[in-house]
Amino acid sequence: MGSQDNNAALSSNSFLPHKSSKVFVAGHRGLVGAAIVRKLTQVGFTNLVLRTHAELDLTRQSDVEAFFVSEKPEFVIVAAAKVGGIHANNTYPADFIAINLQIQTNVIDSAYRNGTKKLLFLGSSCIYPKFAPQPIPEDALLTGPLEPTNEWYAIAKIAGIKMCQAYRIQYKWDAISGMPTNLYGPYDNFHPENSHVLPALMRRFHEAKVKGAKEVVVWGTGSPLREFMHVDDLADAVIFMMEKYSGLEHLNVGSGKEVTIKELAELMKEVVGFEGDLVWDSTKPDGTPRKLMDSSKLASLGWTPKVSLKDGLADTYKWYLENVNL
Ligand SMILES: NC(=O)C1=CN([C@@H]2O[C@H](COP(=O)(O)OP(=O)(O)OC[C@H]3O[C@@H](n4cnc5c(N)ncnc54)[C@H](OP(=O)(O)O)[C@@H]3O)[C@@H](O)[C@H]2O)C=CC1
Numbered sequence: 216m217g218s219q220d221n222n223a224a225l226s227s228n229s230f231l232p233h234k235s236s237k238v239f240v241a242g243h244r245g246l247v248g249a250a251i252v253r254k255l256t257q258v259g260f261t262n263l264v265l266r267t268h269a270e271l272d273l274t275r276q277s278d279v280e281a282f283f284v285s286e287k288p289e290f291v292i293v294a295a296a297k298v299g300g301i302h303a304n305n306t307y308p309a310d311f312i313a314i315n316l317q318i319q320t321n322v323i324d325s326a327y328r329n330g331t332k333k334l335l336f337l338g339s340s341c342i343y344p345k346f347a348p349q350p351i352p353e354d355a356l357l358t359g360p361l362e363p364t365n366e367w368y369a370i371a372k373i374a375g376i377k378m379c380q381a382y383r384i385q386y387k388w389d390a391i392s393g394m395p396t397n398l399y400g401p402y403d404n405f406h407p408e409n410s411h412v413l414p415a416l417m418r419r420f421h422e423a424k425v426k427g428a429k430e431v432v433v434w435g436t437g438s439p440l441r442e443f444m445h446v447d448d449l450a451d452a453v454i455f456m457m458e459k460y461s462g463l464e465h466l467n468v469g470s471g472k473e474v475t476i477k478e479l480a481e482l483m484k485e486v487v488g489f490e491g492d493l494v495w496d497s498t499k500p501d502g503t504p505r506k507l508m509d510s511s512k513l514a515s516l517g518w519t520p521k522v523s524l525k526d527g528l529a530d531t532y533k534w535y536l537e538n539v540n541l
């Protein structure tokens with residue numbers, strides 16, 4: 216970022232010592248937002264401001280402005296977004312670009328205008344070019360064409376990063392961005408078509424086991440590689456970044472471990488206890504062949520993930536059995 220890097224110009228907005236500060240977690244009932252609320256509560260924050268989608272539609276600019284004028288949160292974490300897996304991204308491109316641009320633009324601008332001290336925006340590893348070098352460093356952004364199945368979502372997320380950077384540069388405002396890898400855990404979306412691969416397979420294997428089915432259909436060829444991280448690790452990283460990071464560049468947040476979709480399916484089969492066969496539906500898209508992120512910048516600041524994929528899957532399946540499969 217060269218001469219535009221204004222890190223030094225920013226005063227540090229220390230986060231953790233101020234447990235009674237007002238913190239707005241946008242999207243607190245989703246996979247990520249719920250994990251951030253759990254973590255904030257666990258470390259002692261007492262003044263969280265939360266609104267459901269029904270209470271505050273973040274695509275509505277005047278409602279978002281009125282909320283910020285009245286609540287004036289000191290810290291904001293943007294975990295509200297239109298989110299989905301490869302099928303949803305491919306099927307609803309207008310929703311993925313429009314809703315995400317609206318939510319993030321409204322929240323970032325209103326937060327700045329109403330005195331928020333620090334804001335963290337969450338993007339996704341899909342911002343990088345389809346054939347980025349692996350592991351993908353932060354500076355691979357905007358160096359090549361995007362993966363077509365999620366370019367609409369990726370463009371919105373890139374705009375979010377750039378908006379945080381622009382407000383930093385022009386207003387010396389402490390807006391930062393984190394780019395998580397593929398996440399999973401409690402409160403994930405288990406929709407059969409619109410979810411991400413991990414919750415989709417958990418549900419499909421579970422239902423097949425219960426019905427005594429002989430086979431389960433898995434999309435694509437099984438060869439794409441994905442890096443998965445438990446959402447509790449992401450929540451820990453979010454709080455770490457709120458406390459320690461104040462820079463122009465977005466930071467990758469990954470587990471550093473990748474598996475093929477075939478390996479994930481085999482592991483899921485074992486965790487769920489399904490004993491039938493896997494059948495591959497190669498009419499479904501594979502998406503990007505590989506997207507392992509280089510998260511060494513965050514590691515160099517002192518953060519590392521803790522949850523292994525095997526433990527994370529077992530924990531999530533336990534949650535699924537207790538909460539979804541009623
Ligand atoms: N899941 C993943 O694998 C990854 C997620 N991320 C990022 O993390 C963030 C959160 O994702 P995740 O938790 O998985 O998504 P979820 O779909 O689980 O949660 C999103 C939340 O945003 C809320 N929301 C959506 N639209 C609106 C709106 N118009 N007004 C108010 N609230 C709204 C949803 O409420 P409701 O359900 O009621 O609409 C929901 O609570 C996103 O920015 C995403 O890009 C990044 C990388 C990977």
Ligand SMILES: C[C@H]1O[C@H](OP(=O)(O)OP(=O)(O)OC[C@H]2O[C@@H](n3cnc4c(=O)[nH]c(N)nc43)[C@H](O)[C@@H]2O)[C@@H](O)[C@@H](O)C1=O
Pocket residue numbers: 298299300301302304339340341364365368396397398408409410411412413415416433434435439441476499500501502503
């Ligand atoms: C986080 C990230 O998530 C999305 O990208 P993605 O990583 O391609 O997401 P996915 O989890 O949906 O698929 C991963 C792989 O898994 C295969 N696959 C097998 N069987 C099922 C299946 O049953 N469902 C799904 N969804 N995929 C399946 C699928 O064919 C693909 O090869 C972005 O759109 C964007 O939202 C984003 O940023």
